[in-house]
Amino acid sequence: MPPRRRPQFTQENIDQQLQQIHLLDQSSSSENLEQLGPIIKQIHTNRQQDAYLRTVQALIDSKDAEIETICGDNYQEFISSVSTLFSIKSYTTNMRENIMALDNEVERVGRGLVEKKRALLQSKKTAANLDEAIDTLQACLRVLDVVNRVGEMIREGKYWSALRSLEDIESMPPTSLSQTPLFQHLLSSLPSLRGQIKDAVTASVKQWLLDIRNVSGQVGGLALDAMEHRTRKWRSRREKDPLLKLSRVGSAVEIVTNEKTEYNVLDNEHLHVDFTPLYECIHIYNALDSLDEIRRSYQADRKAQSDLILPDTFMLSALPQVTQEIVGFFIVENHVLNTTGSFRSQREVEDLWDALVKRVGMAVDNALRNEADSDAYLAVKECLLSFIMTLESYSYSTENLHSFILHLFERYVAILEKKFGKRFEAIVIQDDCLPMYVEAATERDRVLDTVWLNDDEREQLAKASLPLSLPWSQSFYLCCQDIRNFVQNFYQFLEGVSQHHRNIDDLLSKSLDTILATFISENIARRAQNTSNLSQIAQIITNLEHFQVACSELERSLTNIRSSQRGGIIRLTAAAPFAQTLTRALSRVTASISSKLDDFFGLSEYDWTPPRREQAPSMYLYELVNWLTTVVDSLVAKDAYKDEAYRGAANYIADCFLDFMTGRNVPMMNENGVANLLLDIDFLEDEFKRGGHAHLNAAFLELRLMTTIVMEDQVQQYLIPAVRQASYSVVRPKRLQALLEKLARYGAECRDAPSRERGEKRRKEAETVGRLFPGESR
Numbered sequence: 078m079p080p081r082r083r084p085q086f087t088q089e090n091i092d093q094q095l096q097q098i099h100l101l102d103q104s105s106s107s108e109n110l111e112q113l114g115p116i117i118k119q120i121h122t123n124r125q126q127d128a129y130l131r132t133v134q135a136l137i138d139s140k141d142a143e144i145e146t147i148c149g150d151n152y153q154e155f156i157s158s159v160s161t162l163f164s165i166k167s168y169t170t171n172m173r174e175n176i177m178a179l180d181n182e183v184e185r186v187g188r189g190l191v192e193k194k195r196a197l198l199q200s201k202k203t204a205a206n207l208d209e210a211i212d213t214l215q216a217c218l219r220v221l222d223v224v225n226r227v228g229e230m231i232r233e234g235k236y237w238s239a240l241r242s243l244e245d246i247e248s249m250p251p252t253s254l255s256q257t258p259l260f261q262h263l264l265s266s267l268p269s270l271r272g273q274i275k276d277a278v279t280a281s282v283k284q285w286l287l288d289i290r291n292v293s294g295q296v297g298g299l300a301l302d303a304m305e306h307r308t309r310k311w312r313s314r315r316e317k318d319p320l321l322k323l324s325r326v327g328s329a330v331e332i333v334t335n336e337k338t339e340y341n342v343l344d345n346e347h348l349h350v351d352f353t354p355l356y357e358c359i360h361i362y363n364a365l366d367s368l369d370e371i372r373r374s375y376q377a378d379r380k381a382q383s384d385l386i387l388p389d390t391f392m393l394s395a396l397p398q399v400t401q402e403i404v405g406f407f408i409v410e411n412h413v414l415n416t417t418g419s420f421r422s423q424r425e426v427e428d429l430w431d432a433l434v435k436r437v438g439m440a441v442d443n444a445l446r447n448e449a450d451s452d453a454y455l456a457v458k459e460c461l462l463s464f465i466m467t468l469e470s471y472s473y474s475t476e477n478l479h480s481f482i483l484h485l486f487e488r489y490v491a492i493l494e495k496k497f498g499k500r501f502e503a504i505v506i507q508d509d510c511l512p513m514y515v516e517a518a519t520e521r522d523r524v525l526d527t528v529w530l531n532d533d534e535r536e537q538l539a540k541a542s543l544p545l546s547l548p549w550s551q552s553f554y555l556c557c558q559d560i561r562n563f564v565q566n567f568y569q570f571l572e573g574v575s576q577h578h579r580n581i582d583d584l585l586s587k588s589l590d591t592i593l594a595t596f597i598s599e600n601i602a603r604r605a606q607n608t609s610n611l612s613q614i615a616q617i618i619t620n621l622e623h624f625q626v627a628c629s630e631l632e633r634s635l636t637n638i639r640s641s642q643r644g645g646i647i648r649l650t651a652a653a654p655f656a657q658t659l660t661r662a663l664s665r666v667t668a669s670i671s672s673k674l675d676d677f678f679g680l681s682e683y684d685w686t687p688p689r690r691e692q693a694p695s696m697y698l699y700e701l702v703n704w705l706t707t708v709v710d711s712l713v714a715k716d717a718y719k720d721e722a723y724r725g726a727a728n729y730i731a732d733c734f735l736d737f738m739t740g741r742n743v744p745m746m747n748e749n750g751v752a753n754l755l756l757d758i759d760f761l762e763d764e765f766k767r768g769g770h771a772h773l774n775a776a777f778l779e780l781r782l783m784t785t786i787v788m789e790d791q792v793q794q795y796l797i798p799a800v801r802q803a804s805y806s807v808v809r810p811k812r813l814q815a816l817l818e819k820l821a822r823y824g825a826e827c828r829d830a831p832s833r834e835r836g837e838k839r840r841k842e843a844e845t846v847g848r849l850f851p852g853e854s855r
Contacts, residue, residue, distance in 0.1 A: 146730070236278045236361050275365060278358045282371070283378070285354040288381050292350060293405030297467075299342040300404050304467040343412060351775040355413065359420050362701070368420065376425055382406070383433050391440040393448075396457060400464040403433060411471045430473055438481045449497065451566065454489040458482060458570055483581075489570050490588050497563050498596040501556055508552035510613035510714065516544040528557040529630035530623070548713075553620045556597055563592065567607065585635070586648050593628060593651030598658045605662040614666050615712040620660040622715075663718060668724030670705070674726065677701040678733050683753070685737070685746035686823055691753045694760035701730075702764045719769065727776040729762065734780055739815040745823040751816075752782050776814040779807045787816060792842040796849060810846050817843035842850060 230239035264388065355375075362371040386402045388395065407430060414421045417453040441457060448454070461482055465475045515521045521543065527533060528549070538547065547554075567585060598621075605617045628651050635647040677697050709722045734754060737743050758781065762774040782805050786795050794800045817839045824836015 099295075101109065142768065172367070231273055231277045234277075234281065236274050236281070236357055239274050240361055240364060271365060274361065275367070276409065278354075278361050279371070279374070281354045282358040282375070286375075286378050286382065287494075289350070289409055290385075292348065293409065294398065295348055295399045295405065296342055296408055297403065297405030299347060300408055300467050301401060301463055303340045303342060304463055304470070308429070308463075308466070342408060350412075352416065356417070359417055360456055372420060375421075377721070379406075379410070380429060381428050386433065387436055387440055390445055393441070393444045393453060393457065396441065396460050398435070400460055403437070404464060404467050406433075407468060407473060408471060411473075427474070431477070434477050434481075438477070439840040441481075444633070446484065449495075450491060451489055451492045454485055454492065455570060457487060458489075461485075486570055486581075489582060490567065490584060493563060493566055494588055494591055494596075499590060500559055501592065501596040502600050503602055504552050504555045504559070505597065506605070508550055508602075510550055510552075510610075510616040513547040513549055513551050513554055515543065515547060518543060521545060525552055527561065528554055528623070529627035529634070531626055531630065534626075549620050549623045550616050552601075555624050556624075558633070560589070560592065565589075582647055586650075588648055589631070589635075589647075590651045593624070594654035594683070595647070597624065597655045598651065602661050605658070605665050605818035608665070609669055609672070611666060611669055611708055611712060614662060614669065615714045615718075618662045618666070618714055618718055619660060621655055621662060625652050625655045626661070628655065663721055664725075666712075666718075666722050667720075667729070670722060670726050670730040673704065674701065674729055674733070676703075683737065683750065685743050685750035687747070687749045687753060690749045691756060694757045695753075698757055698760055702761070706768055723765070723768075723770050723773055724776070727761075727765065727770075727773040731776040731780060734777070735757065735812065738780070738783070738819075739812040743819065745819045745826070746816075747820065747823045748788060751787060751820075755781070755784050755788075779812075783808050783813055783816060784814060787820065792817070792846065796845065810849070812848045814843045817846065 078853075102587050134158070226242065227240075229241070230236070284399075289747060342348070359368070360369060362368050383406060383577070386406065387399060391399075407426075410421070410426050410429065414423065414426055441461075445454065445457065461478060465478050465482075469475050513524070515524060521538070524547065530538070534548075538545070571581060601617060601621060601624075605614055608617070609615055628649050632649045676698065705723070705726055708720050709726070712719055712722065734757075737754065738746070758777050762771075762777060765771060765773045786792060786805065786808065791805075792813075795805050795808070801808075821836045821839035821843055824832050824834075824839060825835055827836065
């Protein structure tokens with residue numbers, strides 16, 4: 078192994094180093110070792126002392142060689158110097174060792190101090206970190222405790238407090254905790270917690286809505302009971318005070334009175350409806366800026382609940398329960414509307430109300446479609462009317478319900494018309510057509526209080542002595558009695574209904590006209606048509622007269638009733654149908670008389686071509702006149718109607734005579750036959766004069782004038798317009814022509830010349846009359 082190579086130094090570097098070392102100071106008696114101190118210190122401080130010492134050693138070795146050279150020259154001095162140098166070297170070596178030992182000790186001691194210092198600093202840092210960690214943990218614990226309490230508050234139903242706690246967490250001032258992942262995680266979980274609060278409060282409202290639905294019927298029942306109590310109380314007070322007669326429940330006077338004892342159906346000794354869940358939900362949704370969401374959800378839920386109130390299969394027996402549910406539903410809605418500000422709009426509630434009212438109307442209408450019992454309609458009306466009055470007090474519009482009640486009323490009246498129509502038909506058919514007989518004053522008063530009469534006749538009958546035969550028959554009394562019952566049933570439905578007076582008046586007028594004209598007048602007309610007994614027909618005529626009076630009196634009395642109830646005027650038109658029926662009954666008298674007269678004329682045996690003229694009228698006319706006067710004068714009817722019967726008989730006799738003279742049944746006649754017929758006419762005219770009916774002779778005027786024209790040969794005068802207009806205006810040309818033709822036909826068949834000439838003359842006169850008036854009818 079080659080020897081380690083020493084480092085090489087230039088002479089300049091060695092001289093420079095040695096010049097810096099002055100071990101001996103010539104001016105000092107002691108060794109100058111202080112200069113080694115900085116060198117040693119420098120060696121210690123820069124940690125390169127070993128390399129430096131090696132360099133010094135090399136320099137020393139280099140100096141040794143030089144010294145040896147010098148010593149060779151200066152041996153003694155050199156020895157002395159070497160000895161000194163060795164001493165120095167020894168000192169230096171010892172010092173170096175001491176320094177190294179000291180350095181090691183210092184290094185050991187410093188290392189310990191550094192370790193202690195480091196440990197102390199680490200301890201302080203750890204303590205600070207622990208303090209910070211403790212503070213952070215405490216802050217985290219507080220936040221976690223708040224979060225935990227939020228969950229507990231949600232479970233306890235303290236939703237607003239839970240929401241406020243979340244807001245407190247979110248609004249915490251910035252701290253060291255704010256930057257921690259835990260806090261950031263908590264912040265990121267706040268929306269979820271808000272969602273939990275939202276879901277919990279929504280579930281609370283859903284449960285509340287279910288509870289509300291379950292108690293709506295009870296709320297409605299309490300409200301309807303309160304309204305019924307209110308109605309009874311007001312009815313009792315109205316009966317005591319006539320001034321309140323026209324005021325109904327809901328009027329201003331009644332409302333002022335009722336305010337003193339107002340009853341809260343939502344909070345009383347029987348029931349308490351708590352709206353706190355809804356209010357809290359609205360408050361929380363409003364804080365979460367989601368009010369529209371809960372508003373739409375609430376509207377949808379209430380719409381669904383309103384749809385469930387009416388069952389799919391609706392029966393009338395369920396109507397009271399349904400109305401209770403509806404009343405309770407809308408009382409709750411009214412309270413929500415008035416206590417939640419803008420949460421509930423008036424329009425939303427009105428939409429629910431209108432839809433449900435429409436469905437109720439359709440359901441009730443369908444349930445009553447095949448109902449023929451008027452009492453069922455009354456029960457429905459009473460139920461709906463209480464329902465209407467109750468919700469009117471909560472400011473709900475009930476116009477559609479009032480219209481629906483009037484619709485039901487029209488059907489109710491139609492049922493009444495049909496029901497009473499059958500009764501009236503039976504009354505008329507079963508009538509004996511005999512004057513009604515009363516024996517006791519109470520019976521007479523009861524009858525007079527039932528029928529409608531003019532004041533004069535009522536007073537006269539009231540003063541008449543008993544027993545008494547009344548002018549009318551049993552049918553008139555029974556019809557009046559049932560008309561009163563009809564009117565009572567009519568107004569029974571309207572009790573409590575205060576609207577649409579004009580519609581009600583028109584309907585009553587129409588119904589009474591239908592009853593009077595259709596069910597009474599027409600049935601009487603059929604009865605008269607099927608009756609041939611003149612006394613019965615006369616009684617029917619008397620009944621019809623009283624029905625005519627009853628129409629006007631009924632109209633007046635009903636108008637007075639309606640006026641007291643702020644109604645309109647009742648107008649009846651049934652008097653005209655009764656007048657027509659009366660005319661038909663009178664014509665039936667005439668027809669019956671004419672039918673009997675046919676029997677008399679059937680007994681007549683006229684010879685229309687007799688060889689001579691008779692001196693006395695026909696014998697059958699005596700019997701005819703006796704029968705006619707007996708029958709007509711015995712009729713229980715007005716003189717005007719008797720005179721009408723006489724006039725009908727006279728006209729019928731005149732028509733029969735005209736038919737003899739101008740009809741086709743008699744092919745020919747001579748002047749003797751015409752003269753005999755004139756003799757019969759003279760007899761009848763004398764009889765009518767004797768009976769005080771001279772005016773009836775006008776029926777024979779055409780016969781008399783026509784026979785005068787023939788018998789006095791006045792045909793040429795008849796052809797003169799002025800004469801005809803002045804003296805023979807009632808004679809119809811065709812009838813005159815027919816009579817002339819019959820006379821001409823008789824003359825043509827005669828064998829003697831004068832008769833044949835006279836017949837030819839009559840033929841020419843007939844042709845002349847026929848040519849002058851071709852358009853005239855017989």
